[in-house]
Structures are given as C-alpha cells and as structure tokens.
Amino acid sequence: MGSIFRIESIEPLDDCNAWRIKLLLTADKDPELARLTHHMQSQIGSLGISSFILLLFLWGKYKEIKELGDLTPRTIPEDVKTYFSTILAASDLALGKIEDGIGQLLSVVNIRDKQSHMPRGNKLNNYRKFMLYYMQGEWDLAIKSIEEVVAIETCQTSESQQEWLGFYYMLIGKTRCRQGRYSDAMTYASKAYELCKSSLPETHPYLASCLQLILVINIIKGQTDQQSAISKEIVKVQTRSLPQEHPENRGSEMLDGFLNHSSGNRIDFLLQNEFFQSSFKQTVTNTTNDPISLLKMIFVDFIENNTDEALSRINKVIEITKRMKI
Secondary structure, three states: OOOEEEEEEEEEOOOOOOEEEEEEEEOOOOHHHHHHHHHHHHHHOOOOHHHHHHHHHHOOOHHHHHHHHHHOOOOOOHHHHHHHHHHHHHHHHHHOOHHHHHHHHHOOOOOOOOOOOOOOOOHHHHHHHHHHHHHHOOHHHHHHHHHHHHHHHHHOOOOOHHHHHHHHHHHHHHHHHHHOOHHHHHHHHHHHHHHHHHHOOOOOHHHHHHHHHHHHHHHHOOOOOOHHHHHHHHHHHHHHHOOOOOHHHHHHHHHHHHHOOOOOOHHHHHHOOHHHHHHHHHHOOOOOOOHHHHHHHHHHHHHOOOHHHHHHHHHHHHHHHHHHOO
C-alpha cells in the first residue's frame, strides 16, 4: 500500500491480445511525479461532483457525460451548473454535435450580439466565450476571446503559468488552422509545444495535442518528411497517458496506421478500421465550412466513393485558401 510506480514501457506480446507493462518503483521525491501531482491537483481541485465531471472528460467519457447531463439536471447544485454546461459543451464538440454544444453555452453565456461582452478579468468567462465563437466559426472573435485569457494568465504568477499559456497558445493555433492561416497556426503550435515540453511531464496529453496540430499542418501543407516520426511520438505519449479506449488515443493510432500504409493500401486500411467506421465518421459535421472540417468531410467522401461531393468540397477549400492568401 502506498507504493508509487512509473510506467517504464508498454509492449504488445507476440501472437496474443495482451501487453507487457514494465513498472519502475519511484517515490515522493521524484521530480516528475511532483510536477504531475501538482498539475492534477490544480486542474481537479477539491473532491466533489465538479471533480468527477472533469475526470470523466479527461478520461474521454463524452457520451457518459451527456447521459449524466440528461439524467441529473435538477440534482446538480446551482454553483456547479455553469461549470457542468461548459464541460457538456466541450463533450458535444468532441462528439461533433456542434449545435448541441452551442445550445449548452448559450444557456450560460448571455451574448445578445457580436458587440456585447462578458465581464473582463475572468478566465473562465472568456474561455466560454472562446468556445462559443469557435463552435460558431467566428474565428476572429474566438481569437480575441482567448487572447484576453492569455492576457489575464500573463499578469498572474503561478507554478502552472507556463503550462496554461502553452494550452492557450495551442487553442490559438487550432483556431488559426481552422481559419486557414497555417503559418500563424504553426507558429503558435510550436510555441505551445515548447512551453508544454518545459513545464509538463514528457507523457502529458497536452504534448500530444500540440504535436497533433503540428502534424495536421504538415499534412495540409504537404510536408511529408517528418509526418511518420511525429505520428509515432503522438502515439507513444498517448499510450502512456491515456486509457487505450480514449478517442484521442484511438484516433492517433488510426492516423499513424494510415500514414504508415502505402498509398495503394490506405483506403483498405480505413475501411477495415473500426474507429474510422464508427467514432470518426460520427464526429464529422456538415454544419461548418472551415478548411479543417471540409478536409475531414473530403476524407470520408473519398473513402465512401462520393467523388462529386468530395470535389465540390475541394473547390471550397481552394476558394478559402485563395481568400486567405496562404
């Protein structure tokens, strides 16, 4: 009781559905363990329903969070409802249910028009505003909102400042990528990765998220030289930090397999990939016309032989790219 182990390696055993996990005994004085413990405590806070909801989200249990929201709206304390609605909206985004997510945020964010503002100085309020604009495809307004969060974080002094700035820069990079501004997106993604790398354990999921964004930009720009190496590093980090069934983990494994198959075998690989056939296609939405959403839809269209629809979307991407002068 009380012993703490670090996962040293995870390797599949030959010819059977089993894995060999090597554990390394560590102690409270382990600096990486101390950093990870501090990070988890600062994120989760005190025990209670808020912590339980956040843990479900970090575990990738988006459907379970939705079910919890349907079953217990009247039993959740008033001071938790706004927080819960924010987590529900983030779960909707992860599931591709954009309209549901917008509805959740509008229930707790009173924005009558594009000129109205919530009180400044509150990171959570501005973060909700960022989420709302992001889901609505209002990229410039989303950037403005998250930059307000960055300004607030920069003025504060805390042990977790660098990791939070890294997280917010990653969000700016994701938004610029959605907007089609790939050079700006790469600048922020690289900055986010460096900040997270210097302040978080090497197996933290934020590092994988930064690398995912860098990989997506490389794929879009046709820069193939580092794609496989980045993809393998993402899988390595997520395998050691996320449960095997986590959607992020399975999505990265799918992309890594896709990149490591020859071009002639990639479609067959996806047709046989259970995650692509179920979860991935369910998260692709037809409600937005940003480059990333269009590229996901093109991806699915080609696999399902919807050539005309795919070509139509390709033309939309070209139009957006020309407008942005990329």
